[in-house]
Amino acid sequence: MVRYYGTVIRPPSEANSLILQVTYGCSHNKCTFCGTYLDKPFRVRPLEEVFEDIDSVKRYANDVTRVFLCDGNGMVLPQSHLLSVLDKLNSTFPNLQRVGIYANAKDILRKSLDDLTELRSRKLGIIYIGLESGSDLILRKVKKGASVEQQIEAVRKAQQADIKASVIAILGLGGRTLSEEHAVKTAYALNQMQPRFASFLTLMLVEGTELAEEYLRGEFELLQPVEFLKELRTIVENLELERTVFRTNHASNFLALEGVLSKDKEKILRELNRGINGEVPLRPDFFRAL
Numbered sequence: 001m002v003r004y005y006g007t008v009i010r011p012p013s014e015a016n017s018l019i020l021q022v023t024y025g026c027s028h029n030k031c032t033f034c035g036t037y038l039d040k041p042f043r044v045r046p047l048e049e050v051f052e053d054i055d056s057v058k059r060y061a062n063d064v065t066r067v068f069l070c071d072g073n074g075m076v077l078p079q080s081h082l083l084s085v086l087d088k089l090n091s092t093f094p095n096l097q098r099v100g101i102y103a104n105a106k107d108i109l110r111k112s113l114d115d116l117t118e119l120r121s122r123k124l125g126i127i128y129i130g131l132e133s134g135s136d137l138i139l140r141k142v143k144k145g146a147s148v149e150q151q152i153e154a155v156r157k158a159q160q161a162d163i164k165a166s167v168i169a170i171l172g173l174g175g176r177t178l179s180e181e182h183a184v185k186t187a188y189a190l191n192q193m194q195p196r197f198a199s200f201l202t203l204m205l206v207e208g209t210e211l212a213e214e215y216l217r218g219e220f221e222l223l224q225p226v227e228f229l230k231e232l233r234t235i236v237e238n239l240e241l242e243r244t245v246f247r248t249n250h251a252s253n254f255l256a257l258e259g260v261l262s263k264d265k266e267k268i269l270r271e272l273n274r275g276i277n278g279e280v281p282l283r284p285d286f287f288r289a290l
């Protein structure tokens with residue numbers, strides 16, 4: 001049996017993957033909106049334990065095709081450590097097609113292009129990176145620990161190594177005051193990245209986080225459902241993406257949308273306008289989740 005420690009999250013698109021913890025918690029763990037690993041200090045999981053879990057899966061399912069490595073930021077691991085995990089997965093699961101991982105910009109940039117290509121050759125096929133916002137002002141406010149330029153460079157570098165990038169942004173992260181800046185600059189950053197996937201979450205305040213405290217003190221204004229959709233409409237209007245798959249399929253969103261921006265932009269905008277005008281039902285708050 002695979003053993004899990006503490007809260008474990010994964011992207012919606014990894015729902016059918018084998019989820020394997022190679023680290024515990026997040027090496028950054030400072031973002032003011034993120035409560036996921038507040039109670040789990042960062043630790044590298046011993047390699048022997050990871051191998052034991054892989055072997056235990058092999059006993060009841062050797063046809064694993066996809067694996068997702070968590071927790072927060074597996075890319076922080078030294079190259080040799082990551083290679084050991086990938087080699088073990090490849091030798092254990094002959095039908096393995098793709099391994100995914102959460103990655104922070106600075107950890108991608110710390111690796112050379114050769115390192116990334118080496119990981120790709122061992123089937124590391126996709127990184128999930130939290131841009132969160134294309135505004136440096138907002139990134140500093142939420143203590144993301146990376147600039148927009150670094151995030152753009154990191155995504156380009158991964159893609160140069162033929163690793164797909166799934167970039168995540170958070171609607172409403174600038175509050176009401178910075179909503180326009182957030183929308184326009186996030187679209188600009190995504191245009192610079194041209195990622196394979198662009199996914200959006202809608203901000204939900206998590207008890208115990210710095211951002212929730214700011215909200216309680218009246219220093220941060222949470223958008224209303226329609227305002228979130230209007231912000232997303234501004235982002236979509238400003239996007240110029242060629243092959244990117246656009247998704248709002250995360251459970252935090254009020255409206256689930258999906259399409260390839262280059263051909264579905266008008267359709268996505270139409271659906272957004274219907275949501276804004278109350279012509280389609282929005283996901284009720286009590287059904288939203290992180």
Ligand code: SF4
Nearest residue numbers: 026029030031034072
């Ligand atoms: S948002 Fe990502 S990088 Fe920031 S603290 Fe949470 S897991 Fe870590």
